[in-house]
Structure formats: C-alpha cells, structure tokens
Amino acid sequence: MSSTTPTAVAVPTSRTVPLTSAGATAGAGTADLGRLLVRCQDQPGIVAAVSTFLTAAGANVVSLAQHSTAPEGGTFFQRTEFHLPALPAALPDLHARFAEQVAAPFQMDFTLTDAAHHQRVALMVSRTDHCAMDLLWRTRRGELPMTVAMVISNHPDLAEEVRSFGVPFVHVPATRDNRAQAEARVLELLAGNVDLVVLARYMQIITPAFLERVGCPLINIHHSFLPAFIGAGPYAKAKQRGVKLIGATAHYVTAELDEGPIIEQDVVRVGHQHDTPDLVRLGADVERAVLSRAVRWHVEDRVLRHEGTTVVL
Numbered sequence: 001m002s003s004t005t006p007t008a009v010a011v012p013t014s015r016t017v018p019l020t021s022a023g024a025t026a027g028a029g030t031a032d033l034g035r036l037l038v039r040c041q042d043q044p045g046i047v048a049a050v051s052t053f054l055t056a057a058g059a060n061v062v063s064l065a066q067h068s069t070a071p072e073g074g075t076f077f078q079r080t081e082f083h084l085p086a087l088p089a090a091l092p093d094l095h096a097r098f099a100e101q102v103a104a105p106f107q108m109d110f111t112l113t114d115a116a117h118h119q120r121v122a123l124m125v126s127r128t129d130h131c132a133m134d135l136l137w138r139t140r141r142g143e144l145p146m147t148v149a150m151v152i153s154n155h156p157d158l159a160e161e162v163r164s165f166g167v168p169f170v171h172v173p174a175t176r177d178n179r180a181q182a183e184a185r186v187l188e189l190l191a192g193n194v195d196l197v198v199l200a201r202y203m204q205i206i207t208p209a210f211l212e213r214v215g216c217p218l219i220n221i222h223h224s225f226l227p228a229f230i231g232a233g234p235y236a237k238a239k240q241r242g243v244k245l246i247g248a249t250a251h252y253v254t255a256e257l258d259e260g261p262i263i264e265q266d267v268v269r270v271g272h273q274h275d276t277p278d279l280v281r282l283g284a285d286v287e288r289a290v291l292s293r294a295v296r297w298h299v300e301d302r303v304l305r306h307e308g309t310t311v312v313l
C-alpha cells in the first residue's frame with residue numbers, strides 16, 4: 001500500500017438521531033417557565049437589554065425568537081421563554097421592574113406570563129360540530145395547553161356531545177333579528193371570565209359593539225383559503241368556480257367580516273370529480289388542523305399583531 005494511500009479508519013455507522021420523537025412536544029414541562037413577548041420600534045440594543053434584564057433577575061433563557069420588519073425604522077418582535085425558580089411568586093415584581101427598566105426606555109408593548117397558567121377559552125358554535133369537538137378532544141388529550149371554560153351555541157344540537165367532555169354548554173338562541181339581546185346574554189356569560197373566544201364554525205356575524213365590550217380576542221375559522229370566498233357558503237362557491245385547491249383560514253375577528261389578521265392557513269387538492277359535499281368533507285380535516293394550530297400558537301403566546309397581519313414566533 002503506497003504511503004499516499006490513506007489508512008482505513010473505522011467510521012461509526014452514521015444514523016440520524018432524532019432530537020425529539022415524532023409527535024412528541026419538544027422540551028420539558030412548563031414549571032417555572034416564563035414567556036416574554038415584546039413589540040417596539042426596531043433599534044440597537046433590544047436583545048441585549050432583554051437578555052441582561054432576565055439574567056440579572058436570575059432567569060435562564062431557554063428559547064428566543066425575533067423578527068424585524070426592517071433593520072431601520074421597522075417594528076421589532078421578540079418571544080423569549082425563560083426558566084426562573086419560583087416564577088409564580090416572582091412574576092408581579094418581575095413585571096413591574098421590566099416595565100420600568102426595559103419596556104419604558106424602548107417604548108415596548110409587552111406581555112409577561114407564566115406558561116403554566118392555562119388560558120380560559122370559550123367556544124362559540126352553531127350546528128357544525130367537527131371544529132369544536134376537535135378542540136375539546138385535543139384539550140382533553142393535553143395537546144392544547146388551555147381550559148375550555150364553556151361552549152355557547154345558538155342551537156341546542158351539540159349540547160350532549162359537549163357535556164360529555166364535562167364542559168358547560170349554554171344555548172343562546174341568536175339570529176339576525178335578536179342579535180343585540182343574544183350578544184348581551186353572551187357577554188354576561190363571558191363576563192371577563194375568559195381569555196379567548198373561538199368561533200368554531202359559529203355562523204352569526206358579531207357586531208362591532210360586542211367586539212368593543214368582550215375584553216378578549218376572538219379567533220374564527222373560515223372554511224376557505226382567504227381572501228377567496230369570504231362570507232357564507234364558501235364550499236358551494238368553490239365548486240362553482242372549479243378551484244383545484246380548497247382550504248381553511250384561522251384569523252382574529254374584526255368588524256370587517258373575514259378580514260381579520262390571519263394566523264394560520266392550509267389547503268388540500270380537489271378536482272372535478274368532487275361535488276360540494278366532498279369539498280365539505282375534505283375541507284373539514286383542513287379546518288380542524290388549521291384552527292387547532294392557530295389556537296395553540298395563540299395560547300402559547302406565539303402570535304403578535306402587526307398592521308392587520310400577524311407575526312408568529
């Protein structure tokens with residue numbers, strides 16, 4: 001063997017070592033895990049100021065994601081997860097000191113939360129069950145770190161299914177003609193007792209007055225790939241148009257119907273061979289996946305609003 005021939009070297013069998021097993025949620029539990037969301041005008045020193053503050057408070061940053069809309073004059077967004085022993089007791093003082101020492105100088109909007117605190121969520125439904133039942137099922141399985149506080153519906157159809165999850169079901173008849181009274185009753189039920197309302201195929205238009213008084217964000221699942229087919233009956237419109245993709249869109253609810261900031265979307269291929277009931281069936285799977293992702297990202301404090309859009313970190 002010539003001297004130039006390299007000596008054979010035993011090479012360990014290469015194999016892919018998964019960082020997390022498929023389907024498992026990466027990372028440990030949420031004990032003493034804090035979440036800090038900030039939004040401000042982009043400028044030098046933000047990441048350093050946040051990290052220095054947390055380090056000085058005895059916290060260990062375990063994940064950090066940020067985005068700037070432009071390096072100069074843009075808007076800066078950051079989501080930081082940190083571990084801090086005895087976080088629940090420390091949170092009020094940490095919040096006050098962050099507000100004074102970091103948020104004020106950088107003119108930040110911010111939220112500082114305990115990841116172990118599950119948001120209380122109200123679902124609003126009509127007759128279609130798959131989205132609401134999917135959220136209840138995923139919550140029961142522990143996939144969604146939240147508590148479904150109640151289900152409110154303008155029809156009685158889903159009462160038994162919902163109550164089988166041990167969740168209160170309240171029937172509030174609502175139509176175009178009794179909208180003000182129905183919304184007043186819903187506001188009483190919510191009464192500052194929930195952190196989020198999810199319209200899980202709720203088929204009534206929400207008035208601007210309700211949105212002003214409800215005191216928490218609303219997420220809607222629209223059964224089309226917005227901005228296509230806004231309003232009622234999108235699958236029939238899709239069939240009529242002969243589209244080759246149908247989809248679903250989860251968005252925050254605003255006074256403008258189906259125009260709110262989009263959180264998540266997805267699509268599925270369809271063809272000439274599918275009639276409208278086929279589109280409804282195929283679309284339902286997409287709706288469930290899209291809505292559950294959007295709700296999970298929201299309750300995990302991953303979604304920030306920006307000029308009619310969202311930044312999801």
Ligand SMILES: Nc1nc2c(c(=O)[nH]1)N[C@@H](CN(C=O)c1ccc(C(=O)N[C@@H](CCC(=O)O)C(=O)O)cc1)CN2
Nearest residue numbers: 176203204205206220221222231232254255256257258
């Ligand atoms: N202010 C808003 N309200 C609602 C939104 C929204 O984005 N902003 N999304 C809708 C959901 N939706 C489609 O996803 C939708 C539901 C219902 C209608 C509609 O025309 N409803 C009629 C009554 C229909 C009936 O009684 O069966 C109505 O309310 O007059 C359009 C779009 C939920 N609300």
